[in-house]
Amino acid sequence: MTNAPTPSIAVTKQEPGGALSFYGVWLIAAAALIVLPLIFSSGGSLTSFSLIGIAIIFALSYNILLGQTGLLSFGHAVQYGLGGFLAVHAMNAVASHNWPIPLPVIPLIGGIGGMAFALLVGWVMTKRAGTVFAMISLGIGELVASSSLILRSVFGGESGITTDRTSLMPLFGWTFGPQIQVYYLIAFWVMISAIAMYALTRTPLGRICNAVRDNPERVEFIGYDPHVVRYLAYMFAGFFAGIAGGLTAINFEIANSAYLGATQSGLVLFSAFIGGTAYFFGPILGAILVTYLQLGLTSVTSVWQLYFGIIFIGIVMFAPGGIAGILMKHRPLIRAGTLGTVIPSYLVAAIPTLALALGVILTIETVARFSGDAAINLLGIPFVATAPTTWAAAAVLVVGGFLVARITWRRVAEAWDRAATVARDRGYLA
Amino acid sequence: MTAAIQVNAVEKSFGNVQIIRDLNLSVAKGERHAIIGPNGAGKSTTFNLISGHIKPTSGEIRLNGEVTSGLRPFEINRRGLSRSFQVTNVFARMTVWENVRCAVLWATGHRYAFWKNVDTLPEVKQRTAEILDEIHLSHRRDVPAGLLTYAEQRELEIGITIAGGASVIMLDEPTAGMSHAETERAVALIRRLTEGRTLVIVEHDMSVVFGLADRISVLVYGHIIASGTPEEIRGNPKVKEAYLGEEVD
Ligand SMILES: Nc1ncnc2c1ncn2[C@@H]1O[C@H](COP(=O)(O)OP(=O)(O)OP(=O)(O)O)[C@@H](O)[C@H]1O
Numbered sequence: 126m127t128n129a130p131t132p133s134i135a136v137t138k139q140e141p142g143g144a145l146s147f148y149g150v151w152l153i154a155a156a157a158l159i160v161l162p163l164i165f166s167s168g169g170s171l172t173s174f175s176l177i178g179i180a181i182i183f184a185l186s187y188n189i190l191l192g193q194t195g196l197l198s199f200g201h202a203v204q205y206g207l208g209g210f211l212a213v214h215a216m217n218a219v220a221s222h223n224w225p226i227p228l229p230v231i232p233l234i235g236g237i238g239g240m241a242f243a244l245l246v247g248w249v250m251t252k253r254a255g256t257v258f259a260m261i262s263l264g265i266g267e268l269v270a271s272s273s274l275i276l277r278s279v280f281g282g283e284s285g286i287t288t289d290r291t292s293l294m295p296l297f298g299w300t301f302g303p304q305i306q307v308y309y310l311i312a313f314w315v316m317i318s319a320i321a322m323y324a325l326t327r328t329p330l331g332r333i334c335n336a337v338r339d340n341p342e343r344v345e346f347i348g349y350d351p352h353v354v355r356y357l358a359y360m361f362a363g364f365f366a367g368i369a370g371g372l373t374a375i376n377f378e379i380a381n382s383a384y385l386g387a388t389q390s391g392l393v394l395f396s397a398f399i400g401g402t403a404y405f406f407g408p409i410l411g412a413i414l415v416t417y418l419q420l421g422l423t424s425v426t427s428v429w430q431l432y433f434g435i436i437f438i439g440i441v442m443f444a445p446g447g448i449a450g451i452l453m454k455h456r457p458l459i460r461a462g463t464l465g466t467v468i469p470s471y472l473v474a475a476i477p478t479l480a481l482a483l484g485v486i487l488t489i490e491t492v493a494r495f496s497g498d499a500a501i502n503l504l505g506i507p508f509v510a511t512a513p514t515t516w517a518a519a520a521v522l523v524v525g526g527f528l529v530a531r532i533t534w535r536r537v538a539e540a541w542d543r544a545a546t547v548a549r550d551r552g553y554l555a
Numbered sequence: 556m557t558a559a560i561q562v563n564a565v566e567k568s569f570g571n572v573q574i575i576r577d578l579n580l581s582v583a584k585g586e587r588h589a590i591i592g593p594n595g596a597g598k599s600t601t602f603n604l605i606s607g608h609i610k611p612t613s614g615e616i617r618l619n620g621e622v623t624s625g626l627r628p629f630e631i632n633r634r635g636l637s638r639s640f641q642v643t644n645v646f647a648r649m650t651v652w653e654n655v656r657c658a659v660l661w662a663t664g665h666r667y668a669f670w671k672n673v674d675t676l677p678e679v680k681q682r683t684a685e686i687l688d689e690i691h692l693s694h695r696r697d698v699p700a701g702l703l704t705y706a707e708q709r710e711l712e713i714g715i716t717i718a719g720g721a722s723v724i725m726l727d728e729p730t731a732g733m734s735h736a737e738t739e740r741a742v743a744l745i746r747r748l749t750e751g752r753t754l755v756i757v758e759h760d761m762s763v764v765f766g767l768a769d770r771i772s773v774l775v776y777g778h779i780i781a782s783g784t785p786e787e788i789r790g791n792p793k794v795k796e797a798y799l800g801e802e803v804d
């Protein structure tokens with residue numbers, strides 16, 4: 126069962142100093158996490174960074190399933206949410222008994238919660254991959270989300286269960302009341318989790334996960350039970366999802382049934398896919414973008430989900446490798462020194478593409494606000510939803526942008542072919 | 556001495572179509588055994604039965620004396636049997652190096668370990684490098700398997716099969732679709748790699764079969780009509796009639 130080969134693929138050449146640049150990346154990431162809140166210190170950006178950090182862990186944990194093991198889950202929020210609930214209960218218990226457990230340990234309890242649930246249901250779930258797994262994950266997701274509303278004592282019904290993160294013992298004088306302290310707690314767990322999940326991909330289990338993703342049948346003939354491999358992957362994914370859930374509980378001081386639901390499961394799928402599942406760092410990019418858009422768009426437009434949908438469809442259709450896929454596609458060109466020959470065609474193509482995007486946005490906003498007569502403000506230009514000129518402008522942008530974009534993107538493809546041929550000649554592309 | 560593979564009265568039906576009828580086969584340890592027969596005779600099905608890919612409807616299969624019919628493929632593999640596939644069956648998105656390394660991991664005892672760095676396991680590294688060397692794919696080690704040429708994929712298929720160090724190797728038409736030169740190279744490779752091991756091979760090329768095999772079994776309509784040395788098979792009138800025709804003379 127061989128997949129159709131992709132037309133061209135980067136050749137990874139062993140470079141000296143690989144280890145150095147490898148540790149360099151992690152050090153830079155750690156430094157960035159430390160410095161970020163010093164540069165952007167407003168309360169709003171601290172909240173955003175905290176949420177992005179959590180989303181990164183969650184999306185990476187999802188990719189243990191999708192990108193590494195080839196398991197498409199529609200219910201990953203279950204482990205995330207249960208981790209959150211367990212963390213809240215743990216915090217309340219620790220506070221009421223005055224146990225000497227500081228707050229930074231709590232996410233670990235969330236992780237254990239996520240893993241315990243995976244341990245419980247995972248064996249049955251991972252018996253088969255593909256559609257069977259996807260359907261069961263959807264079913265379990267619905268099951269847990271709906272029972273969370275019924276089991277009020279555990280899940281607190283509609284309103285959820287609240288907690289007070291400052292009621293735990295302080296650590297080195299930190300009470301974790303101020304958002305900046307919570308941010309650093311999250312940043313700490315982002316680093317730990319990301320390193321651990323990356324390390325996992327470099328273990329025998331991690332490699333066999335990839336083999337199961339590519340060809341579960343053949344795995345059986347090299348000594349491995351793909352069912353066990355999927356089960357283990359599912360438990361690790363549950364563990365890190367639980368950590369993310371625990372951090373969310375700390376961040377908001379509440380856990381409610383929304384954590385467990387289909388929306389949350391959908392968002393993490395979005396993040397991983399948009400970022401790109403084929404590379405470890407893909408879901409990180411996806412989590413940053415999706416969280417940022419989510420926070421940014423909700424204040425600008427009432428139909429932000431629609432834009433999410435469009436972005437998602439666009440990625441699925443035109444760049445199934447996600448952002449990471451797009452970036453990595455250019456690596457051989459950079460190495461071969463031919464990237465410069467494609468950049469101009471990109472710049473040309475960007476103009477009609479932007480026009481097309483503006484046209485689509487204008488159309489959506491016009492339709493969305495047609496009933497109310499609120500003015501639309503697009504790039505500082507006010508539009509009236511009911512005015513015919515607005516409709517005409519949108520139509521011109523969409524149709525004109527589309528037609529011109531088609532031509533310019535064809536140019537991009539030609540420039541690409543030339544650059545790729547050179548890269549192939551120089552041995553950077555197979 | 557117990558046989559490496561012993562197949563006793565195995566039957567296999569798909570729905571109500573019986574594909575394998577009263578199959579009896581014995582392969583001694585260290586023997587190179589070829590299975591020949593016309594298209595659709597059930598050669599690959601026999602491989603699937605012995606390797607645990609499918610379960611016999613009735614009958615019994617033993618590996619080194621131990622009953623293996625009913626076991627899963629990975630259980631049989633862990634007991635020392637490894638097989639290749641007629642249609643290339645590799646890990647397409649992983650590199651050549653990773654393909655072979657995955658096949659080395661269980662045999663070197665690393666199993667499902669999630670606490671070891673796979674890149675720093677010396678015996679894994681060494682064995683993978685050796686296998687790549689043997690199958691002449693060292694220079695292609697970082698290429699995804701899905702992008703190899705057909706002949707290279709067939710060699711990788713053999714590499715994955717032998718990487719675990721199984722004592723019984725089963726190759727299903729390893730040279731199918733190869734050019735004459737490629738076939739010669741592959742046969743030399745198979746001869747060398749299976750030195751001291753038991754080999755069961757399905758092959759259509761009669762010069763390969765008669766040059767390589769110690770014993771040959773002829774499968775027709777899911778039943779072995781003759782089993783013996785190349786000379787015996789050559790001289791067997793039933794075989795001549797049923798399958799080989801003039802080809803042998
Ligand atoms: N899973 C299956 N379900 C139904 N029929 C099957 C199945 N597998 C094999 N068969 C049938 O069994 C018969 C034997 O197939 P098999 O692949 O074993 O033949 P073969 O001897 O390997 O032939 P070839 O030389 O073409 O590879 C064929 O008629 C095939 O259609």
Ligand SMILES: [Mg+2]
Nearest residue numbers: 598599600641
């Ligand atoms: Mg066959």
